[in-house]
Structures are given as C-alpha cells and as structure tokens.
Amino acid sequence: MKDKIYIVKIGGNVIDDDANLASFLQLFSSLDGAKILVHGGGKLATQMAKQLDIPQQMVDGRRITDVATLKIVTMVYAGYINKNIVAKLQSLKVNAIGLSGADGGLLKAHKRNHATIDYGFVGDVDSVNEGLLLQLLKSNYCPVIAPITADAQGQLLNTNADTIAQEIAQAVGSAFEVHLIYCFEKAGVLLDVEDESSVIASITNNNFQQLLDEEVIFAGMLPKLQNAFDALNKGVAKVSIGKWDMLHSIATGSSGTTITNE
C-alpha cells in the first residue's frame, strides 16, 4: 500500500491577492501527509512588464515570451512568488523548499517548436527528476515549484504550471498514491457555467463520453479533463478540480469535481 500524496496547483486567482494567498497557505499547511505545491504566475508579471515598458503579447491565453519577458517571469515566478510562498509555509511549520525546473535538473525541457506561432522562450517538459522529489519528500520537505524550466543548453524557459503539476504527479505515481488537485476560480466542472451550484461531483471514464455526447460540459474545461484522464492513464490515482478555498473538502471529495479512471 503506497502512501498518499497531494499535488496541488494554484494560479493567479490565489496568488494575486495577499489575503487569499494567506488563507490558502493556511489550508494547504493543514493537509495531512506528503504534499507538493505547484504555482503559476498571476498578474504581477504583467504589472511588472507594464512598469518596465515591455509590451506583452498573448496568443490563445499563452504569454509570448521574448528575452525581456523571460527575465520578468523568472524574477517574479521563481523569485518573488516562490520565495514568499516558501517563507510563509515555513512560518506555518511546513518545511517548504522552493524549486524551479532548473534546480537539480527537476524539469528538463525544450523550447517549443510550433508550426505557425513563435512562442519565444516557452518550454515543454521532457522529463522529471523524480529522485530529487522523492528524496526531499522522504525527509519531510514540501517542494514548492515555480513554472520555469531549463533546456540542456542552460536556457531558462517559461512553462505552463498546469502541465508541470501533471508531469510531477505522473512522475511520483510509482512511489505514491497521487491525488492531483487543480485549484481554480470555479467550484468545479459546471453543468451551467453561470451556476456555481451545478458542479459535476464525479467524472469517470464511464460517464465522460455520455457527458460529451450531451454537450453539458463547458468547452473551456475539455482540455483540462483530457489532461486529467491522461494523468490517470499515467499512474495518477485521482484528479480533482475545485475552488481554492474548499481545499480540504476537495481533498476528501465532498466538493469540487473528482475525476477517476473507472
């Protein structure tokens, strides 16, 4: 029987508000057992780019990362956000240790090569050094991971935090029973995107096709669900999606949407 681990991903909706972040970290710190936190970016990088007069270009919700923007996201994600989260978790008695994908070769990546769009210094993950994570977890450290990776030539790359959470969840799946939790701004996967009470509590392989056929799932959620099933097929036990302030009830399955491979 494998030990349980929670891998929790938070994004801008938590990070951008100091009070929200403090509340979330309190909740996270009281989750029992092994845990890893993966954080995204948030508005601070955009604000910083504006203050420094560096124009930002978004394509399909992804930030085009030129040299100046890479510098900003490295500073903001791996520096300011990561170290603030780590210091706050330490004060809550969680032995947090902040890592980017460059550190200890945690996430080896390559620069995205897209047929029509030049994303700039955006990286896609090739491999995870799960040995480093397992060693730290064994000594009761809690890895806190920033969405910056590096390629084999030492080039830093801006990388999607959802993907990083998934890759890490898959990588530690042979050693742990992994519960991957995506915290976002909605209460879960909704039947009606305008109605927070219309959460679909459980999505399984069995009912997913039916839900697709009935076209009841908000289209924006489909890639997240496909990735969730992908993770489940690669050794993750359970994936949940829900609102950050319900972390404990998402963990027990009493709120949010839980996706399993049944």
Place this chain on the structure above:
Amino acid sequence: MKDKIYIVKIGGNVIDDDANLASFLQLFSSLDGAKILVHGGGKLATQMAKQLDIPQQMVDGRRITDVATLKIVTMVYAGYINKNIVAKLQSLKVNAIGLSGADGGLLKAHKRNHATIDYGFVGDVDSVNEGLLLQLLKSNYCPVIAPITADAQGQLLNTNADTIAQEIAQAVGSAFEVHLIYCFEKAGVLLDVEDESSVIASITNNNFQQLLDEEVIFAGMLPKLQNAFDALNKGVAKVSIGKWDMLHSIATGSSGTTITNE
C-alpha cells in the same frame, strides 16, 4: 580524514558581466569534488530599482531595504541571478540546485536591530540547516545560494552574501574539510592597494599581528580578515581571497591570499 569541500562566494564584479559569469562558471564547474556557490547581488537590482523609480539608499555600502526594495532584491537575487547560474551550471554537468535561505529553513534569520540606523528588511543569520546541505551534497548536488533569508514569521530579509558564505562554511565544517574562497576584484590582500602584484600570499595568526603593527594592510580588508579568522576559529580549514578568474590557482594556493590559523 574528512572530504574536502570548496565554498566559493562571488559578487557583482562577476555577476554583472555575462562573459565574466560564463568564464567563472566554467572554472567553478571544473573544481574537483564537493562544492557550494554563494552569490551576491550586483548592479541589476540597482538598475531595476531605477527603472521602477524606487529610490535606493546606501549606508556604509549596505543597501537600506524598504518593502519595494525587498521585492526587487528577492526577484533579482533569488529569481533571475540564482536561476540563470543554476541553469548554466546544469549545462556544464554540475547538478546545481538553487536555494535561498528561506528554502528548507536553510538560513534562519532575524531583522537587524541597529541602535541608530534602520536598515529595513535586512537580516542577520541565526542558524543554518546544515542537514539539508549535507543531504544534497551526499547526492552530488551543488547548492547555489542566494542572499535572501527569512525570519520565523515568514518575512523575507535581504542578507549579506559574505556572511552567508561564512555561516555555511562554519556549519559544514564538522562534516567536511572546508576551503572558503572569496572571489573579488583584486588579486588578493595587497601590500600596496595600487599594485596588483603586491599580494600577501599567506596570512596566519602568527604574522597577522605583525602585519597589523606594520600597518601594511589596506584598511578596507581588515573586516574581511577578521571574519576569516573568525571562520577559522569555528571549524573552517582555510580561507582564501583572490580574483575570480584565478579560481583554480586560488584553490591550490598558488595565487590569492590564503588565511590559515597557524
């Protein structure tokens, strides 16, 4: 017989110039055996503060760290500089892992309480989590340490990198034979501050008092030397001071100034 370890500190003179940094990292990567790199800040934080219109105040060469400045130094030191060094070392086959003092409780600190000067968010180190360093070193990781620490309340603090190097050297002294190397812009401790060839090759407890009596040592070097003897009294085997591009010959004692407790 203890294994040797090099603890090398670099400052702005190396960090501020991409070509110098690349050359230095090449030299550092080819130092044999266990090693830790501690880096300072450099001009990038000052440039960033200027671009963001945040006035900087220096007292006795120390940066007064208000909230806005703390944000900048956290971004620049623990984010940009640290992750670039780590990624470059990784590409040179050194399994570098970047840490601030907040990470894994590496450097517990307190906000400086000075009788007459309010340094702001500047920290003085109380303790080192040497267990984390020893564990990483045992697995052949190379810790790369940024000069940001945290207090018990989760407040990040700007901290002198020379001091951090010394504290870390002392902390691992029971497990390793420590050679602490300070890389700076001069060839070593000079008899004549204008003459790079006037390096004093060796300073020991025995000849230090004599050198002081003869008033041949540049006054600006005295605090560094006092700290060096302090480190030697706390378990460090050898302290060297020299120019960064001579790293290998400093390590063997054929250039720079070597300070020992004889």
